[in-house]
Amino acid sequence: MFDVIRYAGAARSIIEAGQFLYERGWSPATSSNYSARIDDDHIAITVSGRHKGQLAAGDVMVVDLQGRPVQSRARSSAETRLHTVLYQVFPDVGAVLHTHSVKATVLSRLCAADQPLVLEGYELQKAFTGIDSHETALTVPVFDNTQNIDSLAQRTAAWFRDNPDQPGYLIRGHGLYTWGRTMEDCLRHVEAFEFLFECELETMRVRP
Ligand SMILES: CSC[C@@H](O)[C@@H](O)C(=O)COP(=O)(O)O
């Protein structure tokens, strides 16, 4: 079982994240899903199909790290396994956010097949936990979109087991996944990615 007080804190962080991300335009309509760790075996995660700018307590539920609902009859996010594999691969991860911004969506469609997006030379890269220089290259893999979430979850888990220092990934034509030790870290990572995606798109526009 899980601690109810810890669940309440996790749910509150998810609801507040939804308000911020919706207001920034990075989680339109019912897109996106968010989670926060409760303990070694449980996470709080958004219920599938809910409007992320208007989340309330009933829109967040608990699943175990196999993605099975715990004390809930609701259906968790269709992309639950994309969250749970990250908590399994990274025991120190406390929050995972998936967003659907215009910039992440467009940039992911412009990336060549089988080529990661490499972010290098930007001072703002230091907003990511553990990065202390603009000279450190960030490699953001771009996975092809699919409705087979289990297979995508396995592919992302394998990639990040081999590349544990990279802070996120794109799904082509779909959106961004990123994570952090805390929800605050994770929100900062979303914001940093959005800035860097805009820089990349602007660079392509002026220097095609
Ligand atoms: C509104 S379409 C987006 C969904 O297909 C999905 O990608 C998504 O991000 C939200 O799914 P959900 O099941 O609500 O977590």
Ligand SMILES: [Zn+2]
């Ligand atoms: Zn999505």
